[in-house]
Amino acid sequence: MINVGDVIAERVFWIDRDLLKQYADASGDQNPIHQDEAFAKSVGLPDVIAHGMLTMALAGKFVSDWAGGPAAVKEFSARFVKPVIVPANKKVDLTVSATVAEVEGENIRLNITATSDGVKVLGMTKALVVKS
């Protein structure tokens, strides 16, 4: 039985520069701010940052694992409030958790939180899933 307010246990995904390169190739987003430290700093960023859409894809994996697979996700939204900063030769965390916001039969709405290094990186993150 799933109830409003239920908490889905937190999970940590690890992000490093290799993963950014892999996501760039898989998504087609080759913006150099996600790969080239000198370029990222030249446009005022503290370091290379992760693609917002990579963090959202990982949060989507968290949601779909809980719901029973990638086909279960019907709606998914997020706001990119802070960048995930990815220094060279380091793995940084993306820590994702969720609570059940609404239950209507098999349709379940989740509120999701995602932080990196203790800082909230995704805001207003919500999903509608059909849980099998």
Added chain:
Amino acid sequence: MLNPDSVGRTFHGAKSFPVTASEIVAFAAVIGEDDLTVAPPTFSIRISLDQSQDLLTDPQVGLDWSRVVHGDQKFEIFRPVVAGDVLKCSSTIENYKVVAGNEIVTVRSDLRSDDELVVSTWSTLVVRA
């Protein structure tokens, strides 16, 4: 600056995007997904963001893509994308405003396989002042 006349207009992308199994495998590998029967929920950003860039950087629209950051993103998935889909994308500039010198533009993209609407996405992009 974005040409205000372009707001509300819908642009039908001329390109077709055949979705291959290997593209789904590559995307799924990044997030550790081993169910490869359908594409991950955010896979269609591969197509819609590319189309949004084409649309917004058209000289008649005039957005400066080099200063764009992604503000927020939403997907409505009517059915999962699968290998073998041939998707076409139409994009509409739904909203545009300037806040403290930053341009904020929301583009809705509808991805269709023949006449079937598969995914609608909304990307809000911010052009930093």
